[in-house]
Amino acid sequence: MTSTDRGAWLAIAALVVSPVVAAICLTLWNTPVPISEAVALLEDVSRKPRLDFLVPDTSYYRPIFHIVLSTIWNADLSLDARLAAIRLLQIVPVVALVGLFLLHLRPRSLLEAGAAAAAMAVLIGSPGFRDNLEIPLSYTIVGMPLALAVWHLLVAPPRWWHTPAVLAMLVIALGFKEQGLAIVALVVAAWATRAQGTTRAQAVSAVLLAAGYVAVRLAWHSRMATFEQAIGFGFSELDPPTATARFGSFPAAIYAYTALATVANVVFSEPTSGIFSIVAAITRGTTERWQFIQLASSVGLTVLMALWGVAAISRVRHEGWTDESRSVVALVLTLAACGALSFNYSRDRLGGMATPFYALAAYYALRACARRAATLQPWRLRAAAAGLLLLAGLWHVRAIGTAEAVKVTALRNQIEWLTGLPQRTREFADRPVYLSILGTLRAQGTAESRPRPTNYPTALMGLFSPANVQSQ
Amino acid sequence: MTRPRLRMIGVVLLAPAVLAAGVVLGLEGWRLVQPRSPLFGPPETFTLAEAIAHHDVARAYRLIRAGQRPDDVIAVNHPTLTAGRQRFVSPLWWAVAMRDEHSMLMLLGVGATIRHAEGRDADCLAEALGAAAMQDLLRRYGAPPDGPCPKQAALSP
Numbered sequence: 001m002t003s004t005d006r007g008a009w010l011a012i013a014a015l016v017v018s019p020v021v022a023a024i025c026l027t028l029w030n031t032p033v034p035i036s037e038a039v040a041l042l043e044d045v046s047r048k049p050r051l052d053f054l055v056p057d058t059s060y061y062r063p064i065f066h067i068v069l070s071t072i073w074n075a076d077l078s079l080d081a082r083l084a085a086i087r088l089l090q091i092v093p094v095v096a097l098v099g100l101f102l103l104h105l106r107p108r109s110l111l112e113a114g115a116a117a118a119a120m121a122v123l124i125g126s127p128g129f130r131d132n133l134e135i136p137l138s139y140t141i142v143g144m145p146l147a148l149a150v151w152h153l154l155v156a157p158p159r160w161w162h163t164p165a166v167l168a169m170l171v172i173a174l175g176f177k178e179q180g181l182a183i184v185a186l187v188v189a190a191w192a193t194r195a196q197g198t199t200r201a202q203a204v205s206a207v208l209l210a211a212g213y214v215a216v217r218l219a220w221h222s223r224m225a226t227f228e229q230a231i232g233f234g235f236s237e238l239d240p241p242t243a244t245a246r247f248g249s250f251p252a253a254i255y256a257y258t259a260l261a262t263v264a265n266v267v268f269s270e271p272t273s274g275i276f277s278i279v280a281a282i283t284r285g286t287t288e289r290w291q292f293i294q295l296a297s298s299v300g301l302t303v304l305m306a307l308w309g310v311a312a313i314s315r316v317r318h319e320g321w322t323d324e325s326r327s328v329v330a331l332v333l334t335l336a337a338c339g340a341l342s343f344n345y346s347r348d349r350l351g352g353m354a355t356p357f358y359a360l361a362a363y364y365a366l367r368a369c370a371r372r373a374a375t376l377q378p379w380r381l382r383a384a385a386a387g388l389l390l391l392a393g394l395w396h397v398r399a400i401g402t403a404e405a406v407k408v409t410a411l412r413n414q415i416e417w418l419t420g421l422p423q424r425t426r427e428f429a430d431r432p433v434y435l436s437i438l439g440t441l442r443a444q445g446t447a448e449s450r451p452r453p454t455n456y457p458t459a460l461m462g463l464f465s466p467a468n469v470q471s472q
Numbered sequence: 473m474t475r476p477r478l479r480m481i482g483v484v485l486l487a488p489a490v491l492a493a494g495v496v497l498g499l500e501g502w503r504l505v506q507p508r509s510p511l512f513g514p515p516e517t518f519t520l521a522e523a524i525a526h527h528d529v530a531r532a533y534r535l536i537r538a539g540q541r542p543d544d545v546i547a548v549n550h551p552t553l554t555a556g557r558q559r560f561v562s563p564l565w566w567a568v569a570m571r572d573e574h575s576m577l578m579l580l581g582v583g584a585t586i587r588h589a590e591g592r593d594a595d596c597l598a599e600a601l602g603a604a605a606m607q608d609l610l611r612r613y614g615a616p617p618d619g620p621c622p623k624q625a626a627l628s629p
Contacts, residue, residue: 012486023500111482114489121489374477385480388481389485389488392485392487392488393488400495418574418578418581422581449507452512455510
């Protein structure tokens with residue numbers, strides 16, 4: 001295989017996924033900056049000096065995010081330029097993540113290009129990716145390509161600059177959100193599996209950095225709320241006071257449930273925010289097609305990955321560690337990190353740092369399954385090919401669903417601007433900075449030609465996202 | 473033996489990606505060429521009454537921005553609510569009649585008011601229709617006048 005071939009298959013894989021990625025990015029570019037969270041965040045960065053965000057006196061400690069947002073918002077630029085920069089803070093990481101993912105896989109054949117395209121759909125169609133596309137909340141979407149870049153360096157031949165680069169990316173990801181700690185799990189995974197780009201000193205440095213970060217956070221904020229936000233439990237949501245009254249002041253069991261809920265959301269797409277909404281819909285007989293698609297595609301892929309993962313790890317004793325077997329360890333450890341970091345409440349977006357590694361493992365699992373299928377008897381080969389076609393097809397439907405979900409968010413943002421002003425004006429009457437930002441952003445929020453979700457024909461309604469959302 | 477088979481499975485894996493790319497390209501291309509197609513939004517409307525009836529709050533807002541005053545009465549016609557006859561009512565009243573909470577809140581945001589007069593008593597209509605959530609929002613943000621509601625003539629056959 002020549003280097004030209006390698007480039008060609010990489011280009012083909014990039015070409016087939018680019019329409020969905022471009023649709024997502026174009027929609028984000030035209031999405032109104034919303035009222036909810038955005039105006040309050042801009043109020044914060046307008047009122048506080050930039051360096052004050054370094055003090056860890058809040059549960060939501062995102063110093064680098066706030067400093068970047070402050071730099072953008074307080075820059076001597078036109079409103080349009082500042083809003084464009086805020087949108088780019090969301091769009092650039094998406095493009096970087098997709099680009100890095102494909103470069104890391106580097107498909108070298110038709111089969112690998114097909115597996116890479118399917119894995120790309122897994123990445124884009126996953127709840128951990130979809131839920132991190134909300135402007136201007138770029139906390140985790142910035143961390144996701146950084147995590148993948150770190151992994152790429154860890155498994156690559158060592159260079160002198162790799163360790164400083166890994167530590168710098170860890171600091172940046174941590175500065176955007178505590179979920180950046182998942183990068184430490186990657187460093188440990190690489191060190192434990194003797195990846196060529198890692199050293200003991202690097203692993204120790206990353207662990208010490210993480211320990212120092214946690215110590216500083218705990219020292220400054222020693223009294224954490226038992227529940228920071230509403231939690232899901234079983235089939236319902238509990239607000240923080242109700243949850244505290246029900247589960248006590250240190251509810252280890254419910255913390256474990258919430259952590260496992262985040263992990264399960266990455267690998268099974270259920271529960272969402274700790275609530276088994278698809279199971280509830282099945283028991284009530286109100287399931288929509290998108291719910292079947294999400295559950296079936298996730299369960300199917302995770303079962304396939306489990307079988308491949310066990311086989312990959314069992315080969316380590318004879319063959320040593322490979323990129324394939326290392327990716328199993330990277331997935332398990334990032335999932336554990338995402339679960340642990342979401343003990344307090346579970347949301348789809350909190351699984352974001354593990355999502356690229358779920359997709360990476362999906363690539364290896366699909367490739368291994370395809371290679372195995374090629375050696376089977378003809379009728380088994382046909383059955384395996386049909387199964388792979390179905391699985392890849394379902395994930396591509398989910399990827400289109402993500403592009404639609406971003407449009408739904410854009411429409412919701414606009415409706416919020418059109419309808420939310422009386423309430424906000426009254427609620428924040430004593431906050432002049434908030435009201436001034438509300439006035440400044442109103443025109444962009446209510447502007448014409450904002451993205452709208454597609455009104456699919458009735459036969460396709462509910463295939464990509466909830467039917468009532470599509471028809472709003 | 474396995475090389476053609478590997479190629480066949482490669483095609484199987486790549487085919488849905490090519491199809492998905494085609495669907496997205498076709499759809500977004502069509503959106504670019506025909507942005508007003510029913511595929512990409514509610515049907516085009518030309519009056520505030522129509523926009524509210526189609527729950528198109530963005531279009532209703534644009535009509536207001538273009539000069540339509542939020543308290544000027546509009547001509548509406550509904551088989552039950554106006555007994556199939558044309559009536560003149562306030563946009564807020566019509567938004568409640570159409571149970572369009574978004575348009576109702578938008579109208580309140582641009583200064584629409586409630587009066588206890590026929591066709592302008594949006595809060596009374598919400599009560600008569602049993603739309604408790606809308607009634608609550610109208611009371612909170614619409615500052616309805618004190619005093620009893622007039623008879624809902626529009627609801628009478």
